[in-house]
Amino acid sequence: MKHVRVRAALAATSALVLAGCSLAGGGDGGTTAAESSTSPGEPGGTVVLATHESFHLPEKLVKAFEEESGYTLEVRAAGDAGTLATKLSLTADNPIADAAFGIDNTFASRPLDEGAFAELTSSVTPPAEYALPEGGDRLTPIDSASVCVNVDTSWFDAEGLAPPRTLADLTDPAYADLLVTPGASTSSPGMAFLLATVAEYGDDWPDYWSDLMANGAKIVDGWEDAYYGDFTAAAKNGTRPIVVSYDSSPAFTVKGGRTTTAALLDTCFRQVEYAGVLAGAENPQGAQALVDWLLSDEVQSALPESMYVFPVMPGATIPDDWATFAPQPTDPYEVSPEEISADREQWLTEWTDVISR
């Protein structure tokens, strides 16, 4: 009997201790954002941004936005761009947020078709070259990043071999077993690379991929596998000096005033990320203010350091390393969002067949 009492006391004590650690008991874990939202028509309150997991902006900028506009910003970032697009499409009638950022040109048509976005009333107009051919009134471009083939220039220097320059070069036996790329079915840069080959070779792209595979191309799951797992300039035991990465990547391999890698600017596909106000948002004014803020010079200039992407507004400044070591492609490959949306499944099926052979 005594034991029972001792144990009961012990259990009670540990329960109290645990309650202290719990999220529910801690107090600061929970927020009551939904309740503090104000009714439409009246400025202020909370504005909720749905975005993908790569979203990030400096705390200082967010504070400044909240002070100037009177809104409280709540960011809900989870999943990749495809997940975000699916979420927004599925919840088009009862949106999970007020605004969304991070839908790119490869995924834009799906949520647009589902009616997830409301018309924008922006006072700011980004350059026309980034605008969507259809749905430009609902989604505004925020940033761009091009997916390009990157080469480890120091590896090629050491080998005394001239690095490749074009997509066609990659099937040259001189570069056999040197390329690693993330898969198109599992990674967004992988998909962009597939689109670049579709844009270059048209309906013959599966032949190009057969040649690429015959030349020893290696396909891995994600960008991080390719870059940190196989690329000679970044991986410990890397064996592949050619990798599919971004145009900005060379700015991150700077040693002693020069970069050891280069992006091949003739192999690029440009991804543009868009933002918009969600249809049926609880706080549409706040959402519009948020979208305008994303286009402000302060945020645009912070994009490279925070999210590794280039700003779209001409007034933004970019870091010195980027200006010096990460030139952007002038004439990237293009495939229209409608075409991507219509043919994505067929391309991916064919692509999987080609690489599984």
Place this chain on the structure above:
Amino acid sequence: MRRIAGLLLLAAGPVLVLGVLFVLPVAGMVSEGFVADGRFAPGAVLDVLARPRVHRVAWFTVWTSGVATLVAVGLGVPAAFVLHRLAVPGRTVVRAALLVPFVLPTVVVGVAFRQLLGEGGPLGFLGLDGTPVAIVCGLVFFNVAVVIRTVGVAWESLDPRPGQAAAALGASPRQVLRTVTLPALRPAIVGAASIVFLFCATAFGIVLTLGGVRYSSVETEIYLLTTTIFDLRAAAALSVLQIVVVVGLLAVAARLRATPDPTALRAVTPVRTVRRGDLPALALTLLVLAAMLLPIATLVLGSLSVGDGWGLDNYRALTTAGDGQALLVPVTTALVTSLRTAVDATWMALLIGVSVSVIVTRRSHSAAERRVRSTLDGFFMLPLGVSAVTLGFGFLITLDQPPLDLRDSPLLVPMAQALVALPLVVRTLTPVLGGIDDRQRQAAASLGASAWRTLLTVDLPVVWKPMLAASGFAFAASLGEFGATSFLARDTSPTLPVVIFRLIGHPGEMNYGMALAASVVLAVATAVVMIAVERLRVPGVGAF
């Protein structure tokens, strides 16, 4: 009939929780695929199941998971014996360490495996990178701990006397093992094997990372169909296929688990010294340990490597937000969030898990009652076998209206993690609870003990230790959970695995090292918690 009604009433609470958090979302998402243009059209979904690609994907999932389960059981059962029944020095620490792989983020382990098996790695000569063999190795690496722990706990509370009697009557050790010990352990082994199979069949990251995108499992296919291709019909078809297969599997497992003469000892059997006959098992355990240590060692070495030398810089950086401010919160803050979330997930999983275990193991008085109990048992295993993608999107579209507007609740993440941990708790507790002789409870009751008193004096002393093991298990599962968490985590309070994923997804020399260092911190935190739980032995328990 009255008994069944009473039983259902008791089970109503847990069933309701699972109904809201699991059945409703999955049904909601699956029905998105069944409804085309506002009309119910199941024909189109069934057409999907005739696609050759679907057959290929389903077969690949079944065979890799089957082989991985067999290997995990083959390695795990001897190791469970060595680590739970023999007086091996340091076994507490080893047992805790074995749970480490269970919590490591797949993306990090994937990279660690690939550094070993890849073209330039020390094991590159084996040519395993991107093959199904690598996938199976990865699956075993993550799941062997489940077998060791579930079977080991049951082995500890196994009555050694029948085996001793058999030996006294002239049975060789091998005969004792085959005719006495293994049959008695069957519920635990089958239970562990079914959990491992479900974990393998729904594995996501490991299939993609180690298979080099060439191989698709049902889970990766559902992800691709839902998020990239937006073919909800095909995704629904695969989800339904998955559910049907899982239910079938659980039915078979329930049949295999049933044992005519369960025996559980009220006290934990003392460990015995190592004998010559134990050497094969001991050698196998060492092999398992070595195989587990290799990828972990790669990780630790990677976290200590700085530029061309060695140092602790990656660890020092954990209090910062990373290279180029890759993170919103420092890793240390994320660790605290992880631990607090895990506390919540653990008590939720224990609360539901203990009541479910008690309900399903009580003695049945009729065949109908037994069927109800075993159906309930299987029902609570379902969350492990159903796609996290389907569940995650289902949350968004079904739990969005009052009174069930849960999608913004801070408790959503621990709830989702508790669902994942629940089967672990149930499978650890039921073999032990099922082994209690019901006559003990009857005796207690006839001596005037109340239902509570009976529970405290008959059941609790036996399940005390397994309950600790189960809570440790649930805690670890929560700490390492990534799939559901990354889908639901709020940006202001990410858990450690989510932060690690972010770090590894950003370029920057420091970020990769930091991701490795953070993984080591996660592993150490898990091991420390596990050791603490193992030490929590209340003196006098079992000696009533």
